[in-house]
Amino acid sequence: MRYLSTRGDPEQRRFCDILLEGLAPDGGLYLPVAYPRISAQTLEQWRGVYAQQGYAQLAFEILSLYIDDIPPADLLSLCQKTYTAKVFGTTAITPLRPLEPGMFVLALSNGPTLAFKDMAMQLLGHLFEYELARRGEELNILGATSGDTGSAAEYAMRGKKGVQVFMTSPHGRMSRFQQAQMFSLQDPNIHNIAIEGVFDDCQDLVKAVSGDHDFKRKYRIGTVNSINWARLLAQVVYYFAGYFQATDQPGQRVSFTVPSGNFGNVCAGHVARSMGLPIDQLVVATNENDVLDVFFKTGVYQVRSSAQTHETSSPSMDISKASNFERFVHDLLDGDAQRVRRLFQDALSSAGRFDLSSDPLFALAATQHGFVSGRSSHPDRLRTIQDTYRRFGQIIDTHTADGLKVAREHVRDGVPMVVLETALPIKFADTIESALGHAPPCPPAFLDLSERPQRVSVMAPDVNLVKAYIQEHCEAKA
Numbered sequence: 001m002r003y004l005s006t007r008g009d010p011e012q013r014r015f016c017d018i019l020l021e022g023l024a025p026d027g028g029l030y031l032p033v034a035y036p037r038i039s040a041q042t043l044e045q046w047r048g049v050y051a052q053q054g055y056a057q058l059a060f061e062i063l064s065l066y067i068d069d070i071p072p073a074d075l076l077s078l079c080q081k082t083y084t085a086k087v088f089g090t091t092a093i094t095p096l097r098p099l100e101p102g103m104f105v106l107a108l109s110n111g112p113t114l115a116f117k118d119m120a121m122q123l124l125g126h127l128f129e130y131e132l133a134r135r136g137e138e139l140n141i142l143g144a145t146s147g148d149t150g151s152a153a154e155y156a157m158r159g160k161k162g163v164q165v166f167m168t169s170p171h172g173r174m175s176r177f178q179q180a181q182m183f184s185l186q187d188p189n190i191h192n193i194a195i196e197g198v199f200d201d202c203q204d205l206v207k208a209v210s211g212d213h214d215f216k217r218k219y220r221i222g223t224v225n226s227i228n229w230a231r232l233l234a235q236v237v238y239y240f241a242g243y244f245q246a247t248d249q250p251g252q253r254v255s256f257t258v259p260s261g262n263f264g265n266v267c268a269g270h271v272a273r274s275m276g277l278p279i280d281q282l283v284v285a286t287n288e289n290d291v292l293d294v295f296f297k298t299g300v301y302q303v304r305s306s307a308q309t310h311e312t313s314s315p316s317m318d319i320s321k322a323s324n325f326e327r328f329v330h331d332l333l334d335g336d337a338q339r340v341r342r343l344f345q346d347a348l349s350s351a352g353r354f355d356l357s358s359d360p361l362f363a364l365a366a367t368q369h370g371f372v373s374g375r376s377s378h379p380d381r382l383r384t385i386q387d388t389y390r391r392f393g394q395i396i397d398t399h400t401a402d403g404l405k406v407a408r409e410h411v412r413d414g415v416p417m418v419v420l421e422t423a424l425p426i427k428f429a430d431t432i433e434s435a436l437g438h439a440p441p442c443p444p445a446f447l448d449l450s451e452r453p454q455r456v457s458v459m460a461p462d463v464n465l466v467k468a469y470i471q472e473h474c475e476a477k478a
């Protein structure tokens with residue numbers, strides 16, 4: 001399998017070459033030259049693989065179609081090390097549970113940080129360690145987080161050889177649980193940097209450091225952000241695992257609703273559907289930051305400034321632009337890379353928007369690719385959390401509540417609807433408490449979390465301070 005940039009850079013690359021990279025050199029995102037198509041027969045064979053050999057083996061079958069530069073025995077062992085009942089809580093890894101008839105929740109949030117990002121990031125930790133050792137290289141991951149991404153990255157990379165993590169976050173602005181999760185890590189290769197500012201300051205600092213090419217090369221700076229192809233690929237697996245649990249007949253169709261921000265999660269669903277998984281609809285659920293809902297309803301994609309981005313009670317979906325969206329637009333435009341470049345490089349930077357409403361291809365988003373969308377607001381979220389607790393005795397988190405609210409608007413007769421659970425409620429305890437009048441249950445492993453000693457350096461938003469900190473910790477190690 002070879003990979004190409006969405007913006008037409010002619011060089012084809014292999015999986016391990018793009019594994020450690022972010023954007024393609026032309027600013028585009030990597031996609032495989034073609035999606036492998038799965039026959040109905042293979043699909044039924046995989047149903048047996050998942051039931052009898054488990055999630056790790058299923059992951060290996062799927063990843064093997066996209067990764068041909070890691071020996072199969074090694075890839076299998078990486079999958080087996082990643083997807084264990086010990087790390088993810090159950091042998092199903094992503095168990096499905098019913099709500100009302102026809103409606104299901106796919107639990108993706110029982111990994112180490114209690115959000116779905118662990119599903120991909122845990123694999124990435126093992127892949128990075130493997131590939132860096134093979135090359136005899138080291139990598140310093142620099143990131144910015146407002147919560148889930150940073151903690152998932154830290155728990156994936158902790159103790160891994162050849163990798164250090166420098167994670168910036170806005171000082172005092174994450175939920176208490178998220179803060180305690182990150183700052184209580186004592187591994188010497190994990191560094192928390194709390195920036196006296198907001199999330200955008202953190203992102204600007206990361207961009208400024210990465211933009212200094214000499215510094216970047218000298219200190220081998222890398223990222224693990226949501227545009228990483230390996231992350232997206234890892235997420236494809238649970239659409240298959242969810243499908244097998246929701247169906248028992250070959251060829252039966254299922255819809256998925258995905259609480260969305262950067263479009264990484266639902267883009268993995270698009271890849272699974274493009275491979276031939278019988279997905280009926282892919283329902284994109286947004287919160288008040290409804291850039292994607294507006295696109296799927298009108299054909300207009302209009303990014304927002306950070307000042308126009310709402311701070312909501314489903315904060316992991318508070319985005320101003322959706323960084324993975326370019327991958328879908330590339331497929332929607334039938335792989336016309338020059339046009340993707342004009343839209344994402346030219347139109348977005350000059351006008352901050354593009355409009356596909358009058359293009360006949362736009363209609364294919366729904367008719368050929370199965371996309372529909374909806375939006376949920378703070379009152380919707382609270383009502384959905386209350387109603388789900390009252391009727392089913394289940395507590396769902398705020399992001400999953402956005403998904404469930406929108407899912408109900410798109411249910412079709414005879415087609416199971418699967419809502420992806422993207423976090424556990426304890427991560428957003430304050431909102432749950434205001435909805436239900438009591439706190440959500442805390443998993444046993446986290447009961448003493450708030451008492452654990454915390455490790456963090458607080459810093460002014462100054463790029464030289466961040467660079468000096470990285471330099472000091474790289475030299476101390478060398």
Ligand SMILES: *Cc1c(COP(=O)(O)O)cnc(C)c1O
Pocket residue numbers: 115116117148149226259260261262263264265266316317399422423
């Ligand atoms: C990251 C995240 C999302 C959004 O996922 P995308 O892949 O960015 O669309 C939704 N919910 C939670 C809890 C998250 O952490």
